Amino acid sequence: xxKLWHQGAKKLEFEKALAKRALVINxxxxxxxxxxxxxxxxxxxxxxxxxKGGGKRLRPVLVMAVAETxxxxxxxxxxxxxxxxxxxxxxxxxxxxxxxxxxDYRRGKPTSHKIYGEAIAxxxxxALLTLAFSLLAESGRSSPDKIVKVIGExxxxxxxxxxxxxxxxxxxxAGESIPISTLEYIHKYKTGALYRAAVRTGAILAGAEEGxxxxxxxxxxxxxxxxQIIDDILDVEGDAAVIGKPVGSDVxxxxxxxxxxxxxxxxxxxxxQAAAEALTALxxxxxxxxxxxxxxxxxxNRRR
Amino acid sequence: xxKLWHQGAKKLEFEKALAKRALVINxxxxxxxxxxxxxxxxxxxxxxxxxKGGGKRLRPVLVMAVAETxxxxxxxxxxxxxxxxxxxxxxxxxxxxxxxxxxDYRRGKPTSHKIYGEAIAxxxxxALLTLAFSLLAESGRSSPDKIVKVIGExxxxxxxxxxxxxxxxxxxxAGESIPISTLEYIHKYKTGALYRAAVRTGAILAGAEEGxxxxxxxxxxxxxxxxQIIDDILDVEGDAAVIGKPVGSDVxxxxxxxxxxxxxxxxxxxxxQAAAEALTALxxxxxxxxxxxxxxxxxxNRRR
Numbered sequence: 001x002x003k004l005w006h007q008g009a010k011k012l013e014f015e016k017a018l019a020k021r022a023l024v025i026n027x028x029x030x031x032x033x034x035x036x037x038x039x040x041x042x043x044x045x046x047x048x049x050x051x052k053g054g055g056k057r058l059r060p061v062l063v064m065a066v067a068e069t070x071x072x073x074x075x076x077x078x079x080x081x082x083x084x085x086x087x088x089x090x091x092x093x094x095x096x097x098x099x100x101x102x103x104d105y106r107r108g109k110p111t112s113h114k115i116y117g118e119a120i121a122x123x124x125x126x127a128l129l130t131l132a133f134s135l136l137a138e139s140g141r142s143s144p145d146k147i148v149k150v151i152g153e154x155x156x157x158x159x160x161x162x163x164x165x166x167x168x169x170x171x172x173x174a175g176e177s178i179p180i181s182t183l184e185y186i187h188k189y190k191t192g193a194l195y196r197a198a199v200r201t202g203a204i205l206a207g208a209e210e211g212x213x214x215x216x217x218x219x220x221x222x223x224x225x226x227x228q229i230i231d232d233i234l235d236v237e238g239d240a241a242v243i244g245k246p247v248g249s250d251v252x253x254x255x256x257x258x259x260x261x262x263x264x265x266x267x268x269x270x271x272x273q274a275a276a277e278a279l280t281a282l283x284x285x286x287x288x289x290x291x292x293x294x295x296x297x298x299x300x301n302r303r304r
Numbered sequence: 305x306x307k308l309w310h311q312g313a314k315k316l317e318f319e320k321a322l323a324k325r326a327l328v329i330n331x332x333x334x335x336x337x338x339x340x341x342x343x344x345x346x347x348x349x350x351x352x353x354x355x356k357g358g359g360k361r362l363r364p365v366l367v368m369a370v371a372e373t374x375x376x377x378x379x380x381x382x383x384x385x386x387x388x389x390x391x392x393x394x395x396x397x398x399x400x401x402x403x404x405x406x407x408d409y410r411r412g413k414p415t416s417h418k419i420y421g422e423a424i425a426x427x428x429x430x431a432l433l434t435l436a437f438s439l440l441a442e443s444g445r446s447s448p449d450k451i452v453k454v455i456g457e458x459x460x461x462x463x464x465x466x467x468x469x470x471x472x473x474x475x476x477x478a479g480e481s482i483p484i485s486t487l488e489y490i491h492k493y494k495t496g497a498l499y500r501a502a503v504r505t506g507a508i509l510a511g512a513e514e515g516x517x518x519x520x521x522x523x524x525x526x527x528x529x530x531x532q533i534i535d536d537i538l539d540v541e542g543d544a545a546v547i548g549k550p551v552g553s554d555v556x557x558x559x560x561x562x563x564x565x566x567x568x569x570x571x572x573x574x575x576x577q578a579a580a581e582a583l584t585a586l587x588x589x590x591x592x593x594x595x596x597x598x599x600x601x602x603x604x605n606r607r608r
Contacts, residue, residue: 040464043464134459
């Protein structure tokens with residue numbers, strides 16, 4: 001079982017480090033996105049609106065932190081890190097569409113289609129996905145063979161055997177009685193696949209060895225699972241004002257979640273078990289993986 | 305002015321060659337698409353439905369033909385050729401959505417959202433775009449630096465400074481009085497950018513020299529323009545049964561087109577001028593570019 005975070009000072013220090021990284025990522029995103037007044041402006045404004053409404057930037061943070069863990073340089077993975085955030089954002093824009101989850105708010109702000117209309121929301125999602133591959137292809141100083149490998153990884157993780165597959169199963173499971181294996185499939189692919197791809201992207205670009213890559217992949221899978229279970233738990237017991245969207249939406253939408261299947265207590269135990277396994281996967285690393293270790297605790301203890 | 309196609313036998317021969325290439329592409333697409341029963345099946349069925357409803361496969365044919373023209377091998381560019389067709393198909397699925405063009409039929413068959421519902425249509429488009437980049441990254445025997453260059457080209461052509469940009473301007477120009485420069489922008493980007501990318505993809509992967517690449521790019525731009533003007537003309541004077549969708553939809557939707565601005569006669573003259581320039585751009589090539597030359601005539605003379 002993972003020892004919970006008792007040291008308040010250390011926690012505060014980590015949250016500052018996390019916020020600092022998010023700031024660096026925001027600056028890079030600003031740089032990589034087309035200017036708001038570039039022709040045709042409306043689509044660029046819509047892309048920027050949803051990226052700016054972003055949250056903790058956990059996926060690009062993972063790309064950066066993993067690259068550093070295996071001795072790479074942050075600057076070299078910034079385009080790829082931002083690409084992962086763009087793919088995450090595109091998936092949120094499309095998930096929120098009236099024909100899919102029909103959500104009016106995301107992180108306390110109106111969703112893209114509420115501001116720009118549905119046509120532009122569809123196209124802004126398409127455009128962020130496309131721009132992500134532009135960025136990956138222009139991953140600065142990395143060698144072409146690494147870039148090609150990363151593009152393959154990311155495209156596969158974002159596709160129908162990854163994120164889109166998870167989303168499809170999630171849509172058709174709402175209101176249905178599904179087996180636990182289906183719940184696990186949704187978690188593994190809808191959110192897990194992109195975490196995994198973020199970690200592997202950072203590792204591959206920074207030149208990780210096979211053994212390191214395998215352990216970091218295991219870390220990513222368990223971290224993603226812990227993150228998603230906590231997400232489900234927060235939807236039940238979270239504070240709407242803190243989370244920025246109405247809580248209880250999973251219950252309302254009759255979604256099968258870890259808490260609905262296992263109860264809150266066992267769901268939390270499962271999240272902590274996943275976190276412990278993520279920690280174990282980092283055993284081969286020394287202090288250079290401390291940020292990743294703290295990230296696990298942060299994911300488990302987060303309130304939003 | 306381009307000499308029109310008087311030799312019936314030669315025309316028939318070319319159309320057979322074109323159909324043969326389309327067949328090869330269809331077989332490759334069949335291979336590259338996930339099986340219809342792969343989990344989750346609905347999304348894979350939707351992807352296959354729209355790909356199978358495909359038309360002349362002109363974009364992948366261009367990738368193949370250009371590669372051959374500069375001495376490359378067709379097998380090596382097949383994944384990239386199919387990727388271009390997937391991007392084209394994704395753009396059609398999203399364009400047809402109720403929130404965008406709201407089209408119920410495409411090539412005589414119900415559109416994706418009429419069969420699978422809007423949520424799956426959105427995601428099937430997303431999935432085809434994503435799979436296209438998977439395929440490009442796995443472009444077989446090409447060197448990684450060429451693959452990275454091609455991914456950059458294709459992503460750029462499909463993005464907001466390319467196809468999506470053209471689509472956005474097209475949406476917001478419907479029913480408006482727009483200057484000719486805007487009409488040209490729409491044509492250049494909404495359809496032209498992907499033709500250009502198809503040609504450059506074939507040329508780059510096959511190792512074209514700089515001069516060849518420049519000339520082929522010029523050929524692609526003029527061919528794309530000719531294609532689009534003819535498309536506009538067929539919407540006015542075409543036969544609905546041959547085209548597979550209702551004609552007159554541009555007039556109904558108050559779209560600004562070449563015929564609506566210049567009249568049918570001058571629009572056709574402009575298409576022929578573009579075709580003549582495309583032909584001129586091929587001057588450096590010998591018989592190895594004959595298929596491309598015949599393709600120009602085919603585009604100009606097509607009835608659908």
